[in-house]
Amino acid sequence: MSPKNILMLVGDFVEDYEAMVPFQALTMVGHHVQAVCPGKRAGDWVETAVHDFEGFQTYTEKRGHRFLLNGDFSGARPEDFDALYLPGGRAPEYLRMKEEVQALIRSFFQAGKPVACICHGGQFLSAAGVLAGRQVTFYPDIRPEVELAGATWMDVPMDTAVVDGNLVTGGAWPTHPDFLAKFLAVLDGGR
Incomplete structure (x- = not known):
């Protein structure tokens, strides 16, 4: 597998495991991951949140770590990247409202480049407006909005990712082993 340039979009209170683990794992296997955040620059950081499943009606949220950005959102040009990675957490909730974020995401889909998206990242x-006709899975609480956006929800176990062409989706960080393996396969041309 040849090294790829992967753009990772994060913001304050991105889900800790969904940013840190893929950043480290994808880097470990030789890819270059550039983490960016609108309104911040390389050398700045975002605060993460740890979401856990502890038997309550919903997940719990705890303060995570500072995640260091190694790129500038303002200088991130889709044509310089081979793929896009979108983690979940709180960040998608407010970053999705920015037109420049929406345009960036659309450009990866229009170019047919690999996109990995997990948990609340589906809100991006x-x-x-890129979900029409796609088969996806995300964190179950966002199912209504992705179905309203035209996607077909795949009801799979939380440790299983879904691949639809260039798009890899997963429910939450427990999906990482399958999710990252499937993303790596898509990055390698589906092999």
């Missing part, structure tokens, strides 16, 4: 895709 519904806002960008």
